Structures are given as structure tokens and as C-alpha cells.
Amino acid sequence: MANALRQTAAKTLTIGMIPADGIGREVLPAAQRALEALGSSIPKPRFVGLLAGFEYFTRNGEALPEDTVQSLQHECNCALFGAVSSPSKKVVGYSSPIVALRKKLDLYANIRPVKSVAGAAGKKIDMVIVRENTECLYIKQETLTSGPNGKEARATRLITERASRRIGQMAFETALARPKPHLTIVHKSNVLSVTDGLFRETVRDVPNLPGINGRYDSIKVDEQLVDSMVYRMFREPEAFDVAVAPNMYGDIISDAAAALVGSLGLVPSVNAGDSFVMGEPVHGSAPDIAGKGIANPIAAIRSAAMLLEYLGHADPAQRINKAVEDVLREGEFLTPDLGGKSKTEEVVHAIVKRI
Numbered sequence: 001m002a003n004a005l006r007q008t009a010a011k012t013l014t015i016g017m018i019p020a021d022g023i024g025r026e027v028l029p030a031a032q033r034a035l036e037a038l039g040s041s042i043p044k045p046r047f048v049g050l051l052a053g054f055e056y057f058t059r060n061g062e063a064l065p066e067d068t069v070q071s072l073q074h075e076c077n078c079a080l081f082g083a084v085s086s087p088s089k090k091v092v093g094y095s096s097p098i099v100a101l102r103k104k105l106d107l108y109a110n111i112r113p114v115k116s117v118a119g120a121a122g123k124k125i126d127m128v129i130v131r132e133n134t135e136c137l138y139i140k141q142e143t144l145t146s147g148p149n150g151k152e153a154r155a156t157r158l159i160t161e162r163a164s165r166r167i168g169q170m171a172f173e174t175a176l177a178r179p180k181p182h183l184t185i186v187h188k189s190n191v192l193s194v195t196d197g198l199f200r201e202t203v204r205d206v207p208n209l210p211g212i213n214g215r216y217d218s219i220k221v222d223e224q225l226v227d228s229m230v231y232r233m234f235r236e237p238e239a240f241d242v243a244v245a246p247n248m249y250g251d252i253i254s255d256a257a258a259a260l261v262g263s264l265g266l267v268p269s270v271n272a273g274d275s276f277v278m279g280e281p282v283h284g285s286a287p288d289i290a291g292k293g294i295a296n297p298i299a300a301i302r303s304a305a306m307l308l309e310y311l312g313h314a315d316p317a318q319r320i321n322k323a324v325e326d327v328l329r330e331g332e333f334l335t336p337d338l339g340g341k342s343k344t345e346e347v348v349h350a351i352v353k354r355i
Contacts, residue, residue, distance in 0.1 A: 005275055006312040008077050013045040013311070016072045016079035016278075020053035020097065022285025023295035024082020030297035030348045031080055031279070031304040034320050037355040041316045042308065048076055052097040054085040054285075064097035069104055072276070078307055079278040081271075082300070083285040095140065098280070102133045107271035107278060108163060109133055109170045110250065113306070114257040114267055117328045125237035125260045130174055131250025132167040132199075133271060135159055138247045159195040159246060161202050168203035170272070171244035172216045181219040182241035186249050188226050199246050230256050258282060263337040265296025266328075268303035270310055277310045279303035293343045296335040298324055301351060323354035 017032065019025040035045050050068040057063040072079055084098050101107070110131040116124050141156035175183040185203050189196035200223065207216045224232065226249045232239060233253065237260055245253060258267045264283040271278045281299030289295055305320035327333055333350040334340025 005077065005277070011043060013043045013078065014048060014076045015045055015307075016048050016050050016068075016076040018050045018052050018068065018079060018097075018101075019082035020285070021055050021085040022083050022287050022290040023283075024053070024084070024285060026290070026293070026295045026344055027281060027297045027300035028080055028082040030344065031300040033348055033352055034301045034323075034355060035304050035308075037352045038316045038319065041319070042313050050079075052081075052084075052101075054087065054094065057091075057094050061093065063094055064100045069101075072101070072105060078276065078311060080300070080304060080307065081278055081280040083281065083283060085285040085287060099138060099140070101278070102271055105271075105276045105278070106273040107133055107276060108166050109272045110254075110269055110280075111170075111174065111272060111306075112250075112254040112257075112267060112269040112282060114254070114261060116261050117325055123237050123260060125233075125240075125257065127237065127240045127257065128174055128178075128242045129250055129254040129257065130167060130171040130242060130244045131254065132163055132245070132247050134247070135163050136247035136249075157192075157195050159199050161198060164199045164202035164246075165206065165209075167244060168206040169209075171203065171242060172206050172219060175219050175242040176216065178241055180241060181216075183219055183221050184229070184240055184243045185221070185223045186226050186229050186243050186245035186253065187223065188249075190225060196246070203244060226253070229253055233257055233260070254282060263296060264299065265335065265337045266298050266302070268299050268301075268306050270303065270306045272310060277307060279307035293345065294336050295344050296337050297344050297348050298328070298351075301348075319355055320351075323351045326354050327351050 017028055019028040032047055048071060050071055052064050052068050086096060110133045112129045115126045135158045137155050137157050139158050143154050145152050171183055175181040185200055187196040187200045189200050258264045267282040269280050269282055271280055281303050283299055305317040309317040327350045333342045333347045335342055335347055
């Protein structure tokens, strides 16, 4: 994270709040309450409510209003995003606002820690997935034509040296901060030898860049094909520490890893660039439970903690994380996705009380 951003955040926190769709409107207020509970240990946060999402699109014809972008660029120094509904069929004129925000704010890294709770049953996992956030198939350049075999659909996949180098450096820096630095490069270059080949080679070459001067010598580096990566994560998750992947692979393996800790509702992330950072829970908008008061707020609360950590407020972030871990370990206040019967509000109250 750029020093200039941390210097600004040391004095003021102006947080753009983008609840967007579904349970985003329920979990983002939970994150706000966790931040407010920290009191004077952080600069008094100012929360700026902003609009975006598929539901906004259905009413207004755009998913990401320019006012939201302008506020984030000129008024806020960080943000929290709730969740977005993504229609499975093509909707004319619609494009995902979270994908657009990542590009407009140059949030090139999506960083997703996945960690099991101490004392919980099951296999132990403590890894960080560093996902390139701006390229791959998610540039959404698709065509549909007709040919001798009927309809033909094509998608362009973009992998650049610049984006691969940036995400590679972010991954090496992430690994360097871990107790036993170990970086796994995830790809499928045995089939996609050009695009994944460029990603793999560029990331591998990061330690040789000018000015690095042996900074990453302590990091063990290996590789994993994306399909066997998923297999090994379920068989031996303890084998991994930090994984770096192109956009789509990172999306898939981070959701898969969430299954090892019990629920997507537990997994946070930040979208990070050099001049802005935005927290975002990994889960979707969950329209089946929206409005029922049973959404798991923990991923959003943990995303707020990650936001603070990336802005240089490590100790307050740890207070939030410890409160969450205590509530999970005690097991009295759990939402239905974790096998409990608690309402969102009950979980939030328990966490805030411990903060």
C-alpha cells in the first residue's frame, strides 16, 4: 500500500459505503458498527453512502452512477462494498459495478485470506489468495456469431506483462510478511501456454527486477496447475501459504477455499491498488435470504478489519478479528449458514460487545 495513502488514513478516514444489492444492505451496516466500536483507537470515520448495483440498474438504467465514482475518487480515501447481484443471462446494458470499480480505481489486487478458527474441527487452513483483478476473461470482450456449426461464442482473454508483474510483486510482499514465506503460482500453462505462460514467467521473474536486491530470497516459490490446486487444497490445505493467480482462477480457488472454513459468509477481502483500497466480503447478494435478518455479517466485518490493516491501523484491526474469532469459537451466536439459529443483529451485537 502506498505510503501517501497510509499517511492520509492516519489522520482521516472517509469511507465510501456501497451496500449495492441483497444482503449487502444488511452486512455493510454491521461493518460500520464494528468500526464505530473502536472509538478513539482510529481517526473518527466519516461514512459516505453511495449507490450502485443491479437493483439500481433496473430502476435507473446504469449499475454504477458517475456520482459514485467521483465521490470515491475525490471525497473518500477508502471504501466498503456489500454485494452485487449478477444475472446469469445477458442483460442488455448491464455490466457488473464491482468489476467496473476495480478498473476505474485501478484496484489491481484482490487479497483474500482464508483461515480456520483455532480449536474448530476439520482440516486447518491459513492461506492468502492474491488474485489479479483487472484482466483475464473478466475484461468481458465477447462475441456471438453464426458459422457452419451454428452459433459460435468467443471470449478474449487478456494477460499483460505489466498486470502480471504488479500482482506478482503484491504476492511476494504478502508472502514476505508471513511467518514461513511460501508462494504458489497458480496457472494452466500446460494448455494455455501463451497467456498463462506469460503470467507464470512474469511472476517468477519478480525477484530479478531492478532494485529487489535479494529482498525475496527467503520466500519458497513453487507452482500448481489450477485444477490440481483445487484438489490439493481440499486434500492438504496446510501445504499452502500464499497463492497468486490470474483473475478467473483466483475467483474460483478463493470460493473453493471458503468451503474449508465452513461458509462464504466468513471470508473477507480487500481490493487494493497503489492509491485506494476497498473492502469487500467474498459472498454474493444471497437473494434467497435477503431481508430475513439471517445474513452472516462476519465477512463484511472482517473486510472492514482488513481495510484498516491495509491503511496502517493494524492494532484496531486485530481487535475486530479477535472479537470475531472469540464469537466463532464460543459458538453461541452463529447464523444458519454455520449451523446456528442466530439473527444477524445478535451476531453483530456479540462481536461489538467484545470489541
